[in-house]
Amino acid sequence: xxxxxxxxxxxxxxxxxxxxxxxxxxxxxxxxxxxxxxxxxxxxxxxxxxxxxxxxxxxxxxxxxxxxxxxxxxxxxxxxxxxxxxxxxxxxxxxxxxxxxxxxxxxxxxxxxxxxxxxxxxxxxxxxxxxxxxxxxxxxxxxxxxxxxxxxxxxxxxxxxxxxxxxxxxxx
Amino acid sequence: xxxxxxxxxxxxxxxxxxxxxxxxxxxxxxxxxxxxxxxxxxxxxxxxxxxxxxxxxxxxxxxxxxxxxxxxxxxxxxxxxxxxxxxxxxxxxxxxxxxxx
Numbered sequence: 177x178x179x180x181x182x183x184x185x186x187x188x189x190x191x192x193x194x195x196x197x198x199x200x201x202x203x204x205x206x207x208x209x210x211x212x213x214x215x216x217x218x219x220x221x222x223x224x225x226x227x228x229x230x231x232x233x234x235x236x237x238x239x240x241x242x243x244x245x246x247x248x249x250x251x252x253x254x255x256x257x258x259x260x261x262x263x264x265x266x267x268x269x270x271x272x273x274x275x276x277x278x279x280x281x282x283x284x285x286x287x288x289x290x291x292x293x294x295x296x297x298x299x300x301x302x303x304x305x306x307x308x309x310x311x312x313x314x315x316x317x318x319x320x321x322x323x324x325x326x327x328x329x330x331x332x333x334x335x336x337x338x339x340x341x342x343x344x345x346x347x348x
Numbered sequence: 349x350x351x352x353x354x355x356x357x358x359x360x361x362x363x364x365x366x367x368x369x370x371x372x373x374x375x376x377x378x379x380x381x382x383x384x385x386x387x388x389x390x391x392x393x394x395x396x397x398x399x400x401x402x403x404x405x406x407x408x409x410x411x412x413x414x415x416x417x418x419x420x421x422x423x424x425x426x427x428x429x430x431x432x433x434x435x436x437x438x439x440x441x442x443x444x445x446x447x448x449x
Contacts, residue, residue, distance in 0.1 A: 177352055179349070179351055180395075181402070182351045182355065186359045189359070189363060190362055190363060190366065191393070191447060193363055193366040193367070193386055194366055196366075196379075196382060196383070197366060197367075197369055197370035197373060197379075197383060202376055202378055202379055203371055205382055206382065208384050209386065211383070212386065212389075213389065216389055216393060217357075218357070220393075223356070223396050223397060223400040224400060224401075225396050225400065225408055225411075227408075228392075228408055228411050228415075231412075231415055232392075235415050235418075236385070236418075239419060240385065240418070240419065240422050241421075243423070243426055244378065244381075244382060244422075244432075247378065247426050247429065247430060247433075248378055250430070251378075251429075251430070251433050251439060253366070259375070261373060265372075265373060266373070269372035269373040270369070270371055272368070273365050273369040273372065274364055274369050274370055276364075276368055277361060277362065277365040278365070279365065280361045280362055280364075280365075281358065281389050284358065284361065284373060288399075292381075297432060298400075298401070298404045298440075300375070300400075300403075300404045301399075301403055301404065301405050302396070302399060302400060302405060302408045306358070307405050308405070308408070308409065308412075311405050311406070311409050312409060312412070315409075318370065319406055321374075321418065323413055323416045326416070326417065326420055327352055327416065327420055330420035330421075330423055331423075331425050332422055334423050334427040335423050337424070337427040337428060337430075337431050338427050338430065338431065340434075342422065344416055344439075347357060347399065
């Protein structure tokens with residue numbers, strides 16, 4: 177059952193990711209991106225990371241995709257329909273992606289990951305909230321503070337960026 | 349669970365490659381940004397799989413931080429795109445070539 181779910185969710189993730197890349201309209205891209213994120217959240221559930229699945233749906237599917245859609249609608253890009261790709265772009269992009277995939281997959285195959293025993297009674301540590309709290313407030317306390325400051329700085333940066341600047345010469 | 353770590357890592361590599369393909373192929377800044385997010389999600393999938401199959405929590409905690417940083421990054425990046433659109437009236441990267449010539 178879990179195996180079948182893995183294949184279904186993995187297929188949906190990859191298929192919708194491909195459609196995100198290829199769809200002609202930016203709004204369709206955002207919708208397929210949302211589906212891909214939901215399927216990834218399903219994969220997180222299969223990996224017993226329930227909290228992360230919920231966070232992925234809340235933060236990514238809830239906030240990030242909503243923000244993307246909002247900006248797409250706000251900018252009103254004449255329907256946002258893309259021109260067809262040129263042949264050179266396709267060749268370069270596919271070659272680079274193929275090289276990347278082959279390199280990383282070759283590395284993964286030689287890393288002998290399959291040798292590691294996968295027993296069904298492997299203890300599950302990612303399922304309890306208590307374990308996350310214990311880690312976040314002991315080992316990772318400093319990173320939590322740093323990330324808090326990062327969010328504050330990002331907020332300030334967005335406020336500064338969205339102010340209108342007068343008398344700036346145009347770069348052409 | 350007969351699906352091993354290798355299957356999850358392979359899935360995450362292919363997802364990352366799809367995001368990479370999108371970054372190289374597309375001309376719309378917003379879609380390029382979405383593909384960048386796709387690459388981040390692929391790496392979080394690898395981290396969660398590694399930490400599940402090694403019974404560790406550290407990978408999951410890293411995903412926490414990645415989610416936070418991604419949220420901040422999206423906010424700042426979209427603000428930059430909106431500021432750019434206000435000045436240049438376009439989000440297509442082949443028209444934003446001031447540094448090229």
